[in-house]
Amino acid sequence: xxxxxxxxxxxxxxxxxxxxxxxxxxxxxxxxxxxxxxxxxxxxxxxxxxxxxxxxxxxxxxxxxxxxxxxxxxxxxxxxxxxxxxxxxxxxxxxxxxxxxxxxxxxxxxxxxxxxxxxxxxxxxxxxxxxxxxxxxxxxxxxxxxxxxxxxxxxxxxxxxxxxxxxxxxxxxxxxxxxxxxxxxxxxxxxxxxxxxxxxxxxxxxxxxxxxxxxxx
Numbered sequence: 001x002x003x004x005x006x007x008x009x010x011x012x013x014x015x016x017x018x019x020x021x022x023x024x025x026x027x028x029x030x031x032x033x034x035x036x037x038x039x040x041x042x043x044x045x046x047x048x049x050x051x052x053x054x055x056x057x058x059x060x061x062x063x064x065x066x067x068x069x070x071x072x073x074x075x076x077x078x079x080x081x082x083x084x085x086x087x088x089x090x091x092x093x094x095x096x097x098x099x100x101x102x103x104x105x106x107x108x109x110x111x112x113x114x115x116x117x118x119x120x121x122x123x124x125x126x127x128x129x130x131x132x133x134x135x136x137x138x139x140x141x142x143x144x145x146x147x148x149x150x151x152x153x154x155x156x157x158x159x160x161x162x163x164x165x166x167x168x169x170x171x172x173x174x175x176x177x178x179x180x181x182x183x184x185x186x187x188x189x190x191x192x193x194x195x196x197x198x199x200x201x202x203x204x205x206x207x208x209x210x211x212x213x214x215x216x217x
Contacts, residue, residue: 001027002137002157003046004130007079009181009199017075020082024089026199030154030179033197040150042089045137047096047130049076059101061121066097092140094132102127138165145172152176154197158183166192 006026010018027042052068084091103111107123137155144150145168153169154177155162162178169176170192178185179200188198 001044001154002133002159002162002176003044004046004133005158006156006181007046007076009183013182017072018079020079020086023083025088026181027089028157030156030197034152034154037152039088040144043092043137043140044080044083044089045092045094045133046076046080047128047133048093049073049080050096050098050128051077052098054155056098056101056126058121060119061120063150065126067126073185092133092136094130094136096128097116097131099127099129100123102170134159134161137162138168141165141169145169146147154179156181156199157189158186160186160188163188163192170194 001023006023007018010022012023019211023044029040050068051073054068055064056067057064059084080091080093083089084210091128101124103119103123103124107119110117110121113118136215142157142165144153150156151173152175153167156179158180166176166178175194177195177197178189178193179197180186180198185193
């Protein structure tokens, strides 16, 4: 599971920050769609919460803030801790890097809808980016394929950067599925998967149905 994608989609679905139970429920939904196969493990990939105590000054008003304590850092930490204690789950952490400040979603919406809206310091939020998450997903997919630990993998993501890892897994003989969880699977990613699962408790294409023509690999 691409943690950033899963958290974003579940947050939109439930109108709140997801809990470990929400993520476990998603894993159960996907596992039921592969009823003929035994679950090996659920891997959850995410950036480690940015909890630095360093103070940064916000644009325009210069207000000093500890961005490591800004917003939902503690919620991310509790989610990851809960998943680490969940049976058949493994949490893989990359890094989270602070890149400065950016306008928040509400401010962007008001700029588009309210001509003359004046931006203030409170409209800015810290800008974070995850590093090393895609690499960890790719390495684990390669290890699962080369060691023949499984015969089927399902990647929960909306990121087309997963194409090389999915292509490698299929070349090594694994069946590779994808779940984009509420958004359309990108065509370049779908071309390198054998089946698509639906995170809303029903298969987008029933397992065992004729898959689309395999892309050249």
